[in-house]
Amino acid sequence: MPKTAKHMYDLSSVLPLAGLSAVRPGSTLLVSGPALSGKEDLVRELLADGVRNRQGAIAVRTDGNGADWVAEIEAAVEPFPGHRVAAVDCRSGRGRDEQELDTGALYYRVPDPADLTGIGIGITKSFDRLRDAGVTETRLALTSLSTMLTYADRRTTFKFCHVLSSRLGSAGYLGAFTIDSTAHDEQTMQVIKQAFDGQIELREAGGGREARLRGLGTDTGEWTAI
Amino acid sequence: MSDSDPVVLIVEDEPDVAETYRLWLEDTYTVRVAGNGEVGIDALDESVAVVLLDRMMPGLSGDEVLEQIREQGLDCRVAMVTAVEPDFDILEMGFDAYLSKPVKSDQIRDTVENLLERSEYDSLLQEYYSLVEKQATLEATKTSVELEDSDEYDDLTARIDDLRDDLSEMLGGIEDDDDFIATVRELNDAENS
Structure with missing residues (x-):
């Protein structure tokens, strides 16, 4: 397909697992683990790492403030290329609105996580913005699907994930979506993970944290201390 | 055209224009024509797959018809037909495609086909x-x-x-x-x- 990113995404400097040093453009990952296992920090760092490597970053937050993430990425990347960063927030409580932050980052808000159309519009506007900036490689993080699942049923959430994954696939972008593995039954986890190309699992072990990778065309990896 | 063909509803207040659209589509689809928004809403039912909706009409406007379609939860796709290149934010509008007048035959056919797909x-x-x-x-x-x-x-x-x-x-x-x-x-x- 034309216009898609040709380069593999190297995520190994954020998470040193076999299989993450060359991730195919258009791949999407489910990042799962219990509360406080570092899922959010991990995907935010994936975005910051991309921005450092001249890529675009899109943060979709159903459960927190997207502008805060932009600020944290700004603090981690110097100089900060605001035109390559966009955030979609799902907690405006009112209508949809679009603004540009002082840094030049795009900030789009929808009333609540049930407004999937609004989230889709925010993501599309972010794509537009990044295309205008001449960016061909972009990472998108969505956090979290657990919140989305309290607003939309499993069927709708699964389809949304599938359709967004498909869109990221044709754009050649990389996607990382977080879910709290202890907040849902096994059936839900089994179904949701089918919408993604791979899964990064996180857990606490022996006072430290461990991660492993499944899917992405590799065998399930070993638990690795991070 | 047969009973099993997908149904396309044309809502257009200019009879000549509506007739032209009908001629272009009737070999492939079952076509219904409504001369204004009110008649258009009456002609809507579960069998309608695609609506070609003129935006500027006397009486109910295309936007108002679209709103009613969405409120009724009808499972049809809507292409808005506009007289000018839209200056509004098309993403925020609730329609699935738009066409600018004058519309050519292959544009209409392609749009209907894409919406059915x-x-x-x-x-x-x-x-x-x-x-x-x-x-x-x-x-x-x-x-x-x-x-x-x-x-x-x-x-x-x-x-x-x-x-x-x-x-x-x-x-x-x-x-x-x-x-x-x-x-x-x-x-x-x-x-x-």
Whole structure:
């Protein structure tokens, strides 16, 4: 397909697992683990790492403030290329609105996580913005699907994930979506993970944290201390 | 045209224009024509697959007709036909495609075809989801040895793989922003209806 990113995404400097040093453009990952296992920090760092490597970053937050993430990425990347960063927030409580932050980052808000159309519009506007900036490689993080699942049923959430994954696939972008593995039954986890190309699992072990990778065309990896 | 052809409803207040659209479409589709918004709403039912909706009409405007279509939760795709290049934010509007007048015959045919393909995509996605649910249920209730011996599980896995391929080939997966927004909007409408 034309216009898609040709380069593999190297995520190994954020998470040193076999299989993450060359991730195919258009791949999407489910990042799962219990509360406080570092899922959010991990995907935010994936975005910051991309921005450092001249890529675009899109943060979709159903459960927190997207502008805060932009600020944290700004603090981690110097100089900060605001035109390559966009955030979609799902907690405006009112209508949809679009603004540009002082840094030049795009900030789009929808009333609540049930407004999937609004989230889709925010993501599309972010794509537009990044295309205008001449960016061909972009990472998108969505956090979290657990919140989305309290607003939309499993069927709708699964389809949304599938359709967004498909869109990221044709754009050649990389996607990382977080879910709290202890907040849902096994059936839900089994179904949701089918919408993604791979899964990064996180857990606490022996006072430290461990991660492993499944899917992405590799065998399930070993638990690795991070 | 036969009874099984998809139904296209043309809502257009200029009779000549409506007639032209009908001539272009009637070989392939069952075509209904409504001369204004009120008649258009009366002509709507579950069988209508695609609506070609003129935006500027006396009486009910295209926007108002669209609003009623969405409120009634009708499962049809709407292409708005506008006299000028839209200056509004087309993403925020609730329609699935737009056409600028004067509309050419191949534009209309392509648009209707694309909208019908999107509907088929939605059906396949629903089937895909149902199979993934079934697969997850089997995985949760059977041991890995039982799954290995299960023909049902084998068939299911093969069908899921096929459907995944079909979905990624159709529309080139979700090839562009229009397809993406229209598909997500359909999810949202289905969830709320």
